[in-house]
Amino acid sequence: MKEIKVPELAESITEGTIAEWLVKKGDQVEKGDPILELETDKVNVEVNADASGVIAELLKDEGDDVEVGDVIAKVDENGEAGGSDDDSSEEEEKEEEKEQNKQEEKKEEASKQKEEKSSSDSSQKEQSKDSNKDIIATPAARKRARELGIDLSEISARDPLGRIRPEDVDAAAKGGSKKEEKKEEPKKEKKQEKNNEKTEFDKPVERVKMSRRRQTIAKRLVEAQQNSAMLTTFNEVDMTNVMKLRSDRKESFQKKHDIKLGFMSFFTKAAVGALKEFPLINAEIQGNEIVKKKFYDIGMAVSTDEGLVVPVVRDADRLDFAGIEKGIADLATKARNKELQLDDLQGGSFTITNGGIFGSMLSTPILNSPQVGILGLHNIEKRAKVMPDDTIQARPMMYIALSYDHRIVDGKEAVQFLRRIKEMIEDPYDLLLEG
Known part of the structure; x- marks a missing residue:
């Protein structure tokens, strides 16, 4: 396998950007054939293959910055154009193995997330039970809150003495609690801040990378x-x-x-x-x-x-x-x-x-x-x-x-x-x- 490197260009030029690949993986090339166009500080130059054979691998993509001496491709001097069936089957097997590994990793992550969620839910329930004991509420209100799955600590009582009644629970179920609204507002603000950081502008813009x-x-x-x-x-x-x-x-x-x-x-x-x-x-x-x-x-x-x-x-x-x-x-x-x-x-x-x-x-x-x-x-x-x-x-x-x-x-x-x-x-x- 022969490595193709970025050649010496000129004394004042040490790096460049790959403007365009002129070949693709599996192409047959002869020694001296141009394989890519490199954009430098001053002019665009063609990089030639320094060996005959088949392009086995392209190590850099278009738009990547490269320096003199970097390996950018590999040429199989004994290969045939288009690649062999053995090579393609091996690549397919490798891809299948990668997909299987990814699926197994996803399953493991999902099971971990379920365990964490169940543990967090149980801890939250225990905390809510402890906190609900200290809250003044009628037995009917407590029963109604359990049926609707509402935490009593999130309900505001209209009773002057602060006692929560069933109608307070129903009102909270329909309109939501004040604490929920307070929680949602900072989340929206944070999302807005993140969006502003990304765009910086209130109106549409287009970002274009400067050429070398x-x-x-x-x-x-x-x-x-x-x-x-x-x-x-x-x-x-x-x-x-x-x-x-x-x-x-x-x-x-x-x-x-x-x-x-x-x-x-x-x-x-x-x-x-x-x-x-x-x-x-x-x-x-x-x-x-x-x-x-x-x-x-x-x-x-x-x-x-x-x-x-x-x-x-x-x-x-x-x-x-x-x-x-x-x-x-x-x-x-x-x-x-x-x-x-x-x-x-x-x-x-x-x-x-x-x-x-x-x-x-x-x-x-x-x-x-x-x-x-x-x-x-x-x-x-x-x-x-x-x-x-x-x-x-x-x-x-x-x-x-x-x-x-x-x-x-x-x-x-x-x-x-x-x-x-x-x-x-x-x-x-x-x-x-x-x-």
Whole structure:
């Protein structure tokens, strides 16, 4: 019997959640065949069988959390698909034995409960007899109480002297005693409290377990705020010239490169240019050291159904506009189709996030740790702008934001960085020449 364990995935990934089993007990598998899909912090990966044979047992269920090295299944290398008759008969016998044992246990429990109940009833009767001796009641009332099975101590007398009469017994039999009502009220209250503890809400709700990726996103965002001195600075960009350039070149660009010319390539080029002028924004902190990165791997925040992921466009400084657009489109497609690999998500030096595609006017993006800078883009809207000749024109404007780690990036550098991006976007022809 061969054990299948969760393999080593990556240095930063030590656990995952079983998203889906691709096989079931009794299935024939070959070595290297995918047997399950594992959801990790970053991507979904397939775990392959490391031996050929028949799936003898699945030790974990879908939704279970597993760690690297955990045994998740067993493969019978000498077995046949579907299992043998001997195996099935043995399993049936085991199940029958289990059912018989359960029935015997139930009988024993029932007999014990009867004994306990009878003993408690007898003790209660003895106690009630002792207590009834001290109660003042007429012989007729005592006889009537015995016939109706009512405890005299639970009956309130209407007689001024406190003597219980037959009519008091009949009234108690019809309406119940005050003590019974008092006993029922706290029980109802307790039940209500228990129900409130379970639901917490007076109205219907739905509880959904967070996916591992969503848990990781939540954890990382909180860590970014706790472990960095994060500030955000803002500026606005006149998009007139970029939009005119795109309009003039979009057809020829698409014919030549088989891809549309978007805004992201302009901002990526501008970010790379600004990072070269302000290298601390392309750095990170490791202990007491500042690590200045001499490469420009730009992360692109992509929204998916399972949450935000940040795949990386490698060596963006060496790519032309078409190369950047193709890289972004390829990563976005892979992200939405759940085809991203771990290498696609590791090693970024700076991140760009575009909330404008969802209509965001202004936001403060959170750092993608351990990076110390992230550029936020927003929607384009026409706003009144005072031109150099003091005329007022309606221009397509975009707010841009830079969140940065104030531990190593000063406010002066952050403001100048954003100002440099603004200058390059507002003069895209210069950006093309430098690109």
